[in-house]
Amino acid sequence: DIQMTQSPASLSASLGETVTIECRASEDIYNGLAWYQQKPGKSPQLLIYNANSLHTGVPSRFSGSGSGTQYSLKINSLQSEDVASYFCQQYYDYPFTFGSGTKLEIK
Amino acid sequence: EVQLVESGGGLVQPGRSLKLSCAASGFTFSNYYMAWVRQAPKKGLEWVATISTSGSRTYYPDSVKGRFTISRDNAKSSLYLQMNSLKSEDTATYYCARHPLGAGYNWFAYWGQGTLVTVSS
Numbered sequence: 330d331i332q333m334t335q336s337p338a339s340l341s342a343s344l345g346e347t348v349t350i351e352c353r354a355s356e357d358i359y360n361g362l363a364w365y366q367q368k369p370g371k372s373p374q375l376l377i378y379n380a381n382s383l384h385t386g387v388p389s390r391f392s393g394s395g396s397g398t399q400y401s402l403k404i405n406s407l408q409s410e411d412v413a414s415y416f417c418q419q420y421y422d423y424p425f426t427f428g429s430g431t432k433l434e435i436k
Numbered sequence: 437e438v439q440l441v442e443s444g445g446g447l448v449q450p451g452r453s454l455k456l457s458c459a460a461s462g463f464t465f466s467n468y469y470m471a472w473v474r475q476a477p478k479k480g481l482e483w484v485a486t487i488s489t490s491g492s493r494t495y496y497p498d499s500v501k502g503r504f505t506i507s508r509d510n511a512k513s514s515l516y517l518q519m520n521s522l523k524s525e526d527t528a529t530y531y532c533a534r535h536p537l538g539a540g541y542n543w544f545a546y547w548g549q550g551t552l553v554t555v556s557s
Contacts, residue, residue, distance in 0.1 A: 330497075361542070363543035363544070365481075365544070371549075372531055372547040372548060372549055372550055373473075373481065373531070373544070373547050374547065375543060375544060375545055375546070375547075378536070378543045378545075384545070416480065416481055418481070418483075418543065418544070420542030420543050423495055423497075424483060424495075424496075424497035424498070425483040425486075425542060426483070427480055427481040427482065427483070428480070429480045430480050430481075
């Protein structure tokens with residue numbers, strides 16, 4: 330199975346700041362990576378697919394990048410509504426696997 | 437608007453069975469691969485199963501293979517998860533999720549609100 334190592338586990342930042350969350354795969358996943366946002370008490374929502382494609386309706390302050398085994402999610406101009414947990418997922422190979430998540434709080 | 441509404445969760449004893457359902461609306465259900473993803477309390481996400489558009493192909497991780505069965509009824513726009521020989525580690529919120537259009541696109545584009553399954557004596 331492909332292991333997804335996500336960092337940091339938690340993150341505190343100020344409104345308007347830019348934050349970056351990293352995800353490392355145990356082998357090359359050829360951009361088969363998605364990012365999800367899960368707000369407290371809610372179901373996950375897709376943000377990014379194919380490592381850098383923005384899902385419909387997702388604000389442009391969210392962006393994804395990376396290749397090979399290293400990927401990142403960047404949030405520009407942090408807003409209060411961005412308080413959530415963020416998960417990466419590889420879908421290059423079965424079984425699909427997720428990172429352990431990053432909990433983002435406002436400082 | 438895509439809507440996925442899960443039902444069937446509850447408290448069940450270890451070793452027993454439970455069947456979850458997901459009612460889909462707002463899109464042509466038969467055109468999409470569908471999936472179940474679970475989340476143990478205060479934990480991360482785990483993919484549980486995926487089914488092809490016709491139901492002829494199903495995929496599972498080793499953790500549930502042989503115990504869980506995903507199925508669908510395209511006429512009813514419904515997805516199911518039959519869970520047998522349940523274990524305490526199966527305790528989780530189970531989400532119904534829709535893959536994007538087409539085979540091989542394996543991210544989860546839309547999610548339901550989830551149904552909680554608790555396995556305990």
